[in-house]
């Protein structure tokens with residue numbers, strides 16, 4: 133039994149990051165200044181996007197994307213059920229109706245393109261996709277559904293920061309990509325977000341909506357280039373401040389190395405669970421060939437059917453191992469209970485069997501072995517069904 137505490141997530145900051153945070157304070161300019169401008173340039177450079185717009189958080193990014201695409205009452209937006217609720221709430225907050233979709237299965241937790249197709253109606257105005265855990269959705273299949281119908285795809289890239297799919301950054305496979313820099317994300321500044329797009333008109337609209345629909349950016353007013361402005365559309369205050377932008381710039385500079393470590397840790401977990409009753413999704417089929425491009429964000433496993441997850445979590449906690457769940461499926465929330473249809477039953481079961489294990493670049497190899505070993509030992513004690521192949525959630529099995 134482990135004596136060391138292994139947290140679910142661990143963030144540590146060093147001198148370079150602390151000094152970066154002090155820079156804007158010394159300059160005496162706290163929001164939408166040189167750091168934000170440099171951050172947007174760096175995001176553009178790293179992703180190859182024509183436009184990058186930094187914002188207050190990932191939910192703000194999704195909300196802005198939805199608003200800039202003109203979503204509102206009478207529209208339907210298709211969204212996976214197995215995601216963080218913000219993916220659905222952002223368009224819904226503008227008055228759009230949400231159509232929640234099933235995941236592929238226990239080997240691939242991403243949205244099922246067939247479920248997207250089945251959810252289309254003559255009111256469908258956008259499709260939100262989520263690259264769950266950092267693994268790309270089947271974008272070719274989803275684009276083949278969306279593009280002939282002229283339906284824009286919003287990519288929720290909260291888990292997939294600077295991650296490629298077939299050589300192109302996620303976030304640039306649809307109309308607009310949304311990032312989150314929340315504290316547990318692959319690069320963080322506590323609360324932060326960004327959007328990328330190649331669509332110049334959309335980018336202009338995002339920038340305008342980010343700052344109250346005003347025609348003149350804050351930095352131009354600071355530099356005395358303009359003393360007045362017009363408001364041409366009702367907007368929001370979704371600006372990000374200089375302090376967080378400065379921290380994020382250091383974090384993003386370190387991201388490629390950290391993503392490499394995340395891939396190594398994923399492979400170590402994969403080896404530890406190979407041939408056991410615990411299934412690690414995204415290890416089969418197209419995902420197995422794409423790991424080199426992927427920036428793994430979380431480590432979700434699917435427990436054997438019949439596992440008492442609550443008891444398991446408690447026993448892991450007693451052994452010093454912290455876990456989480458990603459996610460309670462959205463259709464199980466009161467606010468989305470109208471979506472609780474038979475087509476989402478398997479996704480609901482999948483969500484009840486999901487457990488996210490400790491995963492961050494500073495995790496030691498031995499910690500992975502400890503977590504996997506303890507988990508398997510507890511499951512054996514629980515005498516859960518021995519074979520994952522009994523699972524009704526493996527349509528391809």
Ligand SMILES: Cc1ncc(COP(=O)(O)O)c(C=O)c1O
Nearest residue numbers: 189190191216218290312313314
């Ligand atoms: C998939 C997904 N979408 C959206 C968000 C919202 O991002 P934020 O917390 O930065 O608002 C998050 C993260 O929290 C997320 O994991």
